Amino acid sequence: DVKVTQSSRYLVKRTGEKVFLECVQDMDHENMFWYRQDPGLGLRLIYFSYDVKMKEKGDIPEGYSVSREKKERFSLILESASTNQTSMYLCASFAEPSYGYTFGSGTRLTVV
Amino acid sequence: AQSVTQLGSHVSVSEGALVLLRCNYSSSVPPYLFWYVQYPNQGLQLLLKYTSAATLVKGINGFEAEFKKSETSFHLTKPSAHMSDAAEYFCAVRSSASKIIFGSGTRLSIRP
Numbered sequence: 138d139v140k141v142t143q144s145s146r147y148l149v150k151r152t153g154e155k156v157f158l159e160c161v162q163d164m165d166h167e168n169m170f171w172y173r174q175d176p177g178l179g180l181r182l183i184y185f186s187y188d189v190k191m192k193e194k195g196d197i198p199e200g201y202s203v204s205r206e207k208k209e210r211f212s213l214i215l216e217s218a219s220t221n222q223t224s225m226y227l228c229a230s231f232a233e234p235s236y237g238y239t240f241g242s243g244t245r246l247t248v249v
Numbered sequence: 250a251q252s253v254t255q256l257g258s259h260v261s262v263s264e265g266a267l268v269l270l271r272c273n274y275s276s277s278v279p280p281y282l283f284w285y286v287q288y289p290n291q292g293l294q295l296l297l298k299y300t301s302a303a304t305l306v307k308g309i310n311g312f313e314a315e316f317k318k319s320e321t322s323f324h325l326t327k328p329s330a331h332m333s334d335a336a337e338y339f340c341a342v343r344s345s346a347s348k349i350i351f352g353s354g355t356r357l358s359i360r361p
Contacts, residue, residue: 179353237283240292
């Protein structure tokens, strides 16, 4: 079965820390995505990547960066964590859009 | 531009009653449409998808959705609600070759 794995389910970080959220997929998919999910706002796209070393900004990229050095791994980086980045972060991947995305289980990040 | 609107952020039904979750879409191309379900503290799971084949689409857990082009709708239904159906449901539409746009979600509660 297709699998997207996010390295942490829960994280607590301090304001100003550099935070890495890791996502690994085992499906050889070209396309990978990072979303954040907040109550009442649904899913908002932060960054996505079409291929290794390629990245595109989504709707809310400010305060974030990404890294895709290998096809299976897509990392989200919070350069200097702030309390307004407390959220659920979801990683997803797909190879063919008609089949939708496969999501990871999410990382609930709290910045204190 | 493609978009989806989910009518009702919260729907409550009695166990055994009909579930109806509403979704309207906007798309300038023949749409791919999806319904996802999210259980508490988990990622999103694909319930069903419409990819221009049959207009009545059957998914997992007894859910189905009907694509109505004239109404630009893709409502999700289930004849008889179970307690285990309590979750958040997201309607989504493909916005480009590789991006999917999500609605803001509908939380479904089931009354005993």
